[in-house]
Amino acid sequence: MRLFLKKGLGLLLVVMLLWLILTSYITVAEAAPPAKNVVLFIGDGMGYGHLTLGRIFKGNALTVDGFKYNGTVSTYPNDPVEKWVTDSSAAATAIATGVKTYNSAISVDVNKKPVETILEIAQKKGKATGLVTTTRITHATPAAFAAHNVDRDAENEIAVDMLNHKVDVLLGGGKQHFISKEQGGKREDGRDLIAEAKKMGYTVVENRDEMLKVTRGKLLGLFKMSHLSFEIDRDSGREPSLAEMTKKAIEILSKDKDGFFLMVEGGRIDHASHIHDGAVVARDVLAFDEAVKVALDFAKGRNDTLVIVTADHETGGLSIGGYGQYNFEPEVLKLQKNSIEEVIAPKLTPDNIKQVFSNYLGIEDLTIDEMILMLNAFKEKDKNPSAVVNAVADIMSKRALLGWTSTAHTGADVPVMAYGPYAETFTGHIDNTDIFKLMVQAIGLKIYR
Ligand SMILES: [Zn+2]
Incomplete structure (x- = not known):
């Protein structure tokens, strides 16, 4: 009985060893070479x-x-x-x-x-x-x-x-x-x-x-x-x-x-x-x-x-399409020549709005509502330094139908x-x-x- 147990244990050990060698070989063979x-x-x-x-x-x-x-x-x-x-x-x-x-x-x-x-x-x-x-x-x-x-x-x-x-x-x-x-x-x-x-x-x-x-x-x-x-x-x-x-x-x-x-x-x-x-x-x-x-x-x-x-x-x-409309107008954005924040807004004054919109944003038909929005932004500028930037960005996004939630x-x-x-x-x-x-x-x- 003892001998049998010993033999059995020995056999089990050999099998386990073989199993370990085999599985480790398989994992090595399966794993792709690492990315250099x-x-x-x-x-x-x-x-x-x-x-x-x-x-x-x-x-x-x-x-x-x-x-x-x-x-x-x-x-x-x-x-x-x-x-x-x-x-x-x-x-x-x-x-x-x-x-x-x-x-x-x-x-x-x-x-x-x-x-x-x-x-x-x-x-x-x-x-x-x-x-x-x-x-x-x-x-x-x-x-x-x-x-x-x-x-x-x-x-x-x-x-x-x-x-x-x-x-x-x-x-x-x-x-x-x-x-x-x-x-x-x-x-x-x-x-x-x-x-x-x-x-x-x-x-x-x-x-x-x-x-x-x-x-x-x-x-x-x-x-x-x-x-x-x-x-x-x-x-x-x-x-x-x-x-x-x-x-x-x-x-x-x-x-x-x-x-x-x-x-x-x-x-x-x-x-x-x-x-x-x-x-x-x-x-x-x-x-x-x-x-x-x-x-x-x-x-x-x-x-x-x-x-x-x-x-x-x-x-x-950001959403493609906004303001409740089933459309998007990328051509509006393609006419813009510079960034609003770093180039366009710093050039704007209450007196040159039409000219800057034409030169930098390709907008020749600024509406009365848009003009009012811009003039109000200048009034707000002391309280809110980014008011002018925001107003221009709003006008562009609305024209392009580009939506934003935050x-x-x-x-x-x-x-x-x-x-x-x-x-x-x-x-x-x-x-x-x-x-x-x-x-x-x-x-x-x-x-x-
Ligand atoms: Zn951020």
């Missing part, structure tokens, strides 16, 4: 309506329409007051760390403790890293990948934190947070972070031509004091486009034999949506889409690069699309925290929060 490179695109405030607007404006399919794998993403934060509507920092924290947090947190949890980001994890794996944006580089979305702060507005602190993270490529605006007040910036500690960055080995560039010349090494590009221009206003000789910055970042980062992680943000889709400037939203969506094409062209020539496109939240409650963000789901290794995991309905988890899985790490 990850390019994550975030269209700030870019909901489904924004994509439709861009597509109609272009008159053709967007690059992002060609992604075979896509899904929907829920975006709500873990905020005690603003329960269902996230801001950019809580959403970026969720995407960068897999942890939901309160609005205005930069990669810290609800207890204000720092949480490790996908960029930090990629660095630990020896990968090169990059952040590219059309906002200040210290703004919520890029900040959440390479800084930890209890408050998104502490951009001077965030600039120091981001430099200390030794991100290989940083391209965007926000020079004001890198230089002292004496130098014309916003730093109160007298530090010159541009000089410090140079000492750390960064090449620092401040215009398009300087950027295009750099081909390797660490690169810090700060092209404006605050945000970069809206695409519609951009001086293409001086300021690089989002696509050009993306191309440069990939060119430099792809030299790392361990691969790279790059986040690219179309950061001002959100800004234009807050003020209901549809023509500017459309152009910034198209500029974002062109940047996606750059990464997709890179990924298509190989089988090791995962490209993900998503948004942090929807802004404006001047803030909404809790609507946003899109996610993916291409490359593990792209099929970014399908169905997921949460924004899943994007972090799926990226970690895609680069070959199994343990995640």
Whole structure:
């Protein structure tokens, strides 16, 4: 009996061992090779309506329409007051760390403790890293990948934190947070972070031509004091486009034999949506889409690069068609030459309304009601500095039948699309925290929060 038991146990052990070897072999054989490179695109405030607007404006399919794998993403934060509507920092924290947090947190949890980001994890794996944006580089979305702060507005602190993270490529605006007040910036500690960055080995560039010349090494590009221009206003000789910055970042980062992680943000889709400037939203969506094409062209020539496109939240409650009508008039928006907020409204006075509407908005038939709206806005301007901007945006949106439900963000789901290794995991309905988890899985790490 004893002998039989021993023999039985022995046999069982052998069978179990064989089983273990076999199953581990099968899992290894089944798992696809990890993605060496990850390019994550975030269209700030870019909901489904924004994509439709861009597509109609272009008159053709967007690059992002060609992604075979896509899904929907829920975006709500873990905020005690603003329960269902996230801001950019809580959403970026969720995407960068897999942890939901309160609005205005930069990669810290609800207890204000720092949480490790996908960029930090990629660095630990020896990968090169990059952040590219059309906002200040210290703004919520890029900040959440390479800084930890209890408050998104502490951009001077965030600039120091981001430099200390030794991100290989940083391209965007926000020079004001890198230089002292004496130098014309916003730093109160007298530090010159541009000089410090140079000492750390960064090449620092401040215009398009300087950027295009750099081909390797660490690169810090700060092209404006605050945000970069809206695409519609951009001086293409001086300021690089989002696509050009993306191309440069990939060119430099792809030299790392361990691969790279790059986040690219179309950061001002959100800004234009807050003020209901549809023509500017459309152009910034198209500029974002062109940047996606750059990464997709890179990924298509190989089988090791995962490209993900998503948004942090929807802004404006944008709808194609509005004001109770079954129509939309994109041609109205196509005549607009500049952004309302940064170029057109500053030119307006009560005396030149007709002339500015004709020159910049292609409107020759301003109605009496519209004229009254504008004149009232000027009267209101002392109490409400954005009254004139809002009035122009209202006139344009009504003429185009572009609908808006809010001047803030909404809790609507946003899109996610993916291409490359593990792209099929970014399908169905997921949460924004899943994007972090799926990226970690895609680069070959199994343990995640
Ligand atoms: Zn916003």
